[in-house]
Amino acid sequence: MSATNDAFLETFPVTLRDAATNWLPAPWNWLAQGLIAVVAVLAIFGSLFAILTLVERKALGRVQNRPGPNRTGLPYTARLPWLKFTEGKIFGLGQPMADGIKMLTKEDIVPREADQVLHFIAPVAMLAMSLMTFAVIPFGRNLVPVELDASVLYFFAAGAATELAVFMAGWGSRNKFALLAAMRALAQLISYELPLILSFVPVVMIAGSLSTVGIVAAQSSWHWGFIPHWYVLTPWGFAGFLIFMVSALAESNRSPFDLPEAESELIAGHLTEYSGFKYALFFMAEYLGMTALSGMAVTLFLGGWNAPLPFLQFIPSYVWFAVKLLTLLMGFIWIRATLPRLRMDQLMHLSWKFLVPLCLVNLANTTVWHLTASLPLAVRWLLCAVIIVAPFTLIGRSLTKGVAPRTYRYAE
Amino acid sequence: MSAPSENSPSAVRPPSSGADPSAFPGLTSAPGSNIRAVNDPFHGDLLEVSMGPHHPSTHGVFRMMVTLDGEVVVKLKPVFGYLHRNHEKLGENTTYLASMPYTDRLDYLCSMTNNWAYALAVEKLAGQPVPERAEYIRLILAELTRLLNHVCLAGFLLQDCGASGTPLMYAFREREKILDLFESLSGSRMMCNYQRFGGCRIDPSAEWLDRVRALVAGFPRFLDEFERLITGNEIMMARTPGVGCLSPKLAISAGITGPMLRAAGVDYDLRKVDGYGIYPRYKFRVPLGAHGDTYDRYMIRVLEMRESLGLLEQVMKDIPGGPIMDPKAKLRGLRPKAGEAYGRIEGPKGEIGFFLISDGSPNPYRYRVRPPSFVNLTVLEDLCLGHTIADAVIILGSIDIVLGEVDR
Amino acid sequence: MLGSGLLQGLAVTAKNLVGSFHDPARYTTVEYPEVKEQLPESFRNFPFLVTDNATDPMGALRCVACQICEKECPPQCIYIEKSKDKKPDATGKPQLYPAVFAIDTSVCMSCQICVEVCPFDAIKMDQEFEIATTDRFSALLLNREQLAKPNTYFHQIRPTEAAEVDGRLTAERKAAEEKAKAAAAAKAAAAAAPKPAASAVPTATPAATAPTAPKPAAAATPAVPTPEKPAP
Numbered sequence A: 001m002s003a004t005n006d007a008f009l010e011t012f013p014v015t016l017r018d019a020a021t022n023w024l025p026a027p028w029n030w031l032a033q034g035l036i037a038v039v040a041v042l043a044i045f046g047s048l049f050a051i052l053t054l055v056e057r058k059a060l061g062r063v064q065n066r067p068g069p070n071r072t073g074l075p076y077t078a079r080l081p082w083l084k085f086t087e088g089k090i091f092g093l094g095q096p097m098a099d100g101i102k103m104l105t106k107e108d109i110v111p112r113e114a115d116q117v118l119h120f121i122a123p124v125a126m127l128a129m130s131l132m133t134f135a136v137i138p139f140g141r142n143l144v145p146v147e148l149d150a151s152v153l154y155f156f157a158a159g160a161a162t163e164l165a166v167f168m169a170g171w172g173s174r175n176k177f178a179l180l181a182a183m184r185a186l187a188q189l190i191s192y193e194l195p196l197i198l199s200f201v202p203v204v205m206i207a208g209s210l211s212t213v214g215i216v217a218a219q220s221s222w223h224w225g226f227i228p229h230w231y232v233l234t235p236w237g238f239a240g241f242l243i244f245m246v247s248a249l250a251e252s253n254r255s256p257f258d259l260p261e262a263e264s265e266l267i268a269g270h271l272t273e274y275s276g277f278k279y280a281l282f283f284m285a286e287y288l289g290m291t292a293l294s295g296m297a298v299t300l301f302l303g304g305w306n307a308p309l310p311f312l313q314f315i316p317s318y319v320w321f322a323v324k325l326l327t328l329l330m331g332f333i334w335i336r337a338t339l340p341r342l343r344m345d346q347l348m349h350l351s352w353k354f355l356v357p358l359c360l361v362n363l364a365n366t367t368v369w370h371l372t373a374s375l376p377l378a379v380r381w382l383l384c385a386v387i388i389v390a391p392f393t394l395i396g397r398s399l400t401k402g403v404a405p406r407t408y409r410y411a412e
Numbered sequence B: 001m002s003a004p005s006e007n008s009p010s011a012v013r014p015p016s017s018g019a020d021p022s023a024f025p026g027l028t029s030a031p032g033s034n035i036r037a038v039n040d041p042f043h044g045d046l047l048e049v050s051m052g053p054h055h056p057s058t059h060g061v062f063r064m065m066v067t068l069d070g071e072v073v074v075k076l077k078p079v080f081g082y083l084h085r086n087h088e089k090l091g092e093n094t095t096y097l098a099s100m101p102y103t104d105r106l107d108y109l110c111s112m113t114n115n116w117a118y119a120l121a122v123e124k125l126a127g128q129p130v131p132e133r134a135e136y137i138r139l140i141l142a143e144l145t146r147l148l149n150h151v152c153l154a155g156f157l158l159q160d161c162g163a164s165g166t167p168l169m170y171a172f173r174e175r176e177k178i179l180d181l182f183e184s185l186s187g188s189r190m191m192c193n194y195q196r197f198g199g200c201r202i203d204p205s206a207e208w209l210d211r212v213r214a215l216v217a218g219f220p221r222f223l224d225e226f227e228r229l230i231t232g233n234e235i236m237m238a239r240t241p242g243v244g245c246l247s248p249k250l251a252i253s254a255g256i257t258g259p260m261l262r263a264a265g266v267d268y269d270l271r272k273v274d275g276y277g278i279y280p281r282y283k284f285r286v287p288l289g290a291h292g293d294t295y296d297r298y299m300i301r302v303l304e305m306r307e308s309l310g311l312l313e314q315v316m317k318d319i320p321g322g323p324i325m326d327p328k329a330k331l332r333g334l335r336p337k338a339g340e341a342y343g344r345i346e347g348p349k350g351e352i353g354f355f356l357i358s359d360g361s362p363n364p365y366r367y368r369v370r371p372p373s374f375v376n377l378t379v380l381e382d383l384c385l386g387h388t389i390a391d392a393v394i395i396l397g398s399i400d401i402v403l404g405e406v407d408r
Numbered sequence C: 001m002l003g004s005g006l007l008q009g010l011a012v013t014a015k016n017l018v019g020s021f022h023d024p025a026r027y028t029t030v031e032y033p034e035v036k037e038q039l040p041e042s043f044r045n046f047p048f049l050v051t052d053n054a055t056d057p058m059g060a061l062r063c064v065a066c067q068i069c070e071k072e073c074p075p076q077c078i079y080i081e082k083s084k085d086k087k088p089d090a091t092g093k094p095q096l097y098p099a100v101f102a103i104d105t106s107v108c109m110s111c112q113i114c115v116e117v118c119p120f121d122a123i124k125m126d127q128e129f130e131i132a133t134t135d136r137f138s139a140l141l142l143n144r145e146q147l148a149k150p151n152t153y154f155h156q157i158r159p160t161e162a163a164e165v166d167g168r169l170t171a172e173r174k175a176a177e178e179k180a181k182a183a184a185a186a187k188a189a190a191a192a193a194p195k196p197a198a199s200a201v202p203t204a205t206p207a208a209t210a211p212t213a214p215k216p217a218a219a220a221t222p223a224v225p226t227p228e229k230p231a232p
Helices: A008-021 A026-063 A095-105 A116-136 A151-172 A176-207 A212-218 A235-251 A276-301 A310-314 A317-338 A344-371 A377-399 B087-093 B096-104 B111-126 B132-161 B166-186 B206-230 B234-239 B248-254 B259-263 B294-317 B372-377 B380-384 B389-399 B403-407 C004-022 C068-072 C113-117 C151-157 C159-190
Strands: A409-411 B047-051 B063-069 B072-079 B286-288 B339-347 B350-358 B364-370 C047-051 C078-082 C098-104 C123-125 C148-150
Touching: A008 A026, A026 A095, A026 A116, A026 A276, A026 A317, A026 C004, A095 A276, A116 A151, A116 A276, A151 A176, A151 A212, A151 A235, A151 A276, A176 A212, A176 A235, A176 A276, A176 A344, A176 B047, A212 A276, A235 A276, A235 A317, A235 A344, A235 A377, A276 A317, A317 C004, A344 A377, B047 B389, B063 B389, B072 B380, B072 B389, B087 B096, B087 B364, B096 B111, B096 B364, B096 C113, B111 B132, B111 B339, B111 B350, B132 B166, B132 B206, B132 B234, B132 B294, B132 B389, B166 B206, B166 C004, B206 B294, B206 C004, B234 B294, B234 C004, B248 B259, B259 B286, B259 B294, B259 B350, B286 B294, B294 B389, B350 B372, B372 B389, B372 B403, B380 B389, C047 C151, C068 C078, C068 C113, C113 C123, C148 C151, C151 C159
Parallel strands: C047 C148
Antiparallel strands: A409 B286, B047 B063, B063 B072, B339 B350, B350 B364, C047 C123, C078 C098
């Protein structure tokens, strides 16, 4: 392990940071390091957002059997004369840039009746809150912007605040559709914060730590040398992971839970009265929130930056984190491409009648797992799987009672 | 034709107003019981929202003045007319022939059936026979139109449910194949203007008929996939059953026709009732729903597509040769003798009918369209009351309107 | 079990995602300006006027300004002014020709009724669809010079229909020739009549054609029939 710990690529980001800050007097060091972390997060995840918008549109396009945006090349100033292909369409890679320029140059329209302050603050607050959540995610070994003892709690506190920004936007716009969206956003926040938090409590119980770094460290070994210790590979962890991802979908207002934005119902929901760069900020915040929640899911359930197999450790830890993160993001896109939207009351039903009870069962399940540590792993695994699958089936059946596909009669 | 004991309206479930909460517990507990009395002292203000004419899911420029209690619709006033183009008056001021291309623009998804209904009315008025081959071609085109309309409806309904375009794109992919057929036959994808009084305009080649056969053979594969994507989907099963129940009684008294009526369980299909064209020669079944809700309306269309495919398979086997147009048919200067005629067919959306009064002049004295989606839309408020605004959107989607036809 | 339908749906979309990379039945997009689909022969867009001579389009228009299409056009987008003089048509009969023939393509709804009612096969539907302009008034109002396209172009876009039309026209021409011959023979037989001095040709020399139009030469039509004898 120590060999990989010291590998050049593994330590490269930290070395770089230290080289940049060590010349400062010691009292200033933490500030410079913090600023560098902020800049790095902004730069990396800002560009990830840009690429993600393109990737999502292209993936949606391919799922729908069309090419997606594939026309926009680079502007003349960004073309490289010695690289011929940069002059062409390069698969639409210039699209995010074009979108950004379009958003920046678009007229910013504020309704006269709107609450000017709230209308202005909402997108800023939303982006700020979703950026803040990145502070505690360990992106790699020793690569965590801020090490807090209760960083998981901090993450969800900051994440929940984005919904307040949605409410601000909806309320401040003085638009009926936006108002409906604001009501929906709040109801959704209250309903889904609970399963979101309950779903990772088992992880905290087993890892014995509220710190993201500690949780990742607790997952960094292997059974028999090849089954990673990731929590997603335990029954309770798998259930928790699924519940977490469902709640994350709702929390980041993604399809099928995009009720505040519900295009076919509320036009654009809380975004109805936003245009130009403020709209872009919302857009960015949505994607960053999605990225942050995926990063948290990776940290909590997928072993964080750990490699899946011991011999793969030569690949730097942040690469593993990135791979897992992108996989989850693709999952978000895939789900968006497939599923229709739930209705508001069904959203509540799903949370209160299904996810929350399952979370509670899962807590008990985790306890069983914890107390049966002496049993062989397979027995333990099966026992816990039954404990969570049985209620899943039962509650699921009661929820879908009477809605089996129907048979139809025919008149000749 | 049909067993009356099974299919008469009285045999169907007793009519219920709005949703029946007991029928769908759990995930789908319908919000019909959420209506509160307006004079409830704890009641806040009602919110009046104008959905449309600029709204993503009003299928054009339709407007719903919705009064909301929270998210529940307590009053809904449909507002039509934003796309009014004076269709009937135009028809009275032009010759019989010149109205034909305008019928394309009524329900611009199904121009072939509109053409047929209008041609039928004029043929009745003028006593014009239609050659055998033309009848076959008309049936093929009408059933292809049914396929393309229903597949679009399914796509749009899912779009209204919030699927990010995927089912719609699949539907459009298949629709495009049918439109390609229309284009290579009539010269235009949507504004076909193909039928004439006494036949059809262009004789389809054998190669074209082969392409239809290939399409009919390949369509079930798409339908199966589409149903795998949608029909068993839990979200769809949560969203649509019990939403917007239409009782047979209300359906009949409001003059609802088409799949919407049959979804309510009433066996009424003009292909069977009127037996126009060569429909009586072929065997096909008419699927009937039992609940009249959005899910039934969706499923009836899917099942109708399957029946249409079966019908097309039968018809494609024996297309006779011969002329496509009656040699005595008059294209220009048609002056039917004074009288009146009503021609109607079972369009994909319901009974599309044209009523013509002739006074012997080259123009009809009265030209009246009976648009199915306009009549079907009249029950929108009854369907939506007590449901949330999200349901109102999918109810509107399941009614299957085209504003070109509603507003004329 | 709850969720099986969702998983099925996800499987379908995954299949389409993969299929769109290798299955042409799924991925049907044609990237338009680079790749153009072959238009079906019957595709129709806006009308054009058939002329039998590419070098002298105005002199060989088949249109005889009968104004049937103008009357039958549902949106009334055709405007025709008859000429004052006559010139021989394809069969050699002296006919009027359109001094002004204008189609407002911003009104035209491409219904093809003008084509169907035209007894002279003079107006046909074009397949040119890239007609966007920056001027929505004069650029969309096409006059007869812009509308006239040679018969060879018609053959190019609709070989079957054009061949049929040509066959019909030749037959008509032949019939007219034979009729004329028969009439001439009859006349010659009846009484050794004087040689026909005046043919239809000189009468066709235009006096009041549109100024931009080149002077129609009488012998310009490719299959010039024998000039019809003036009626006795």
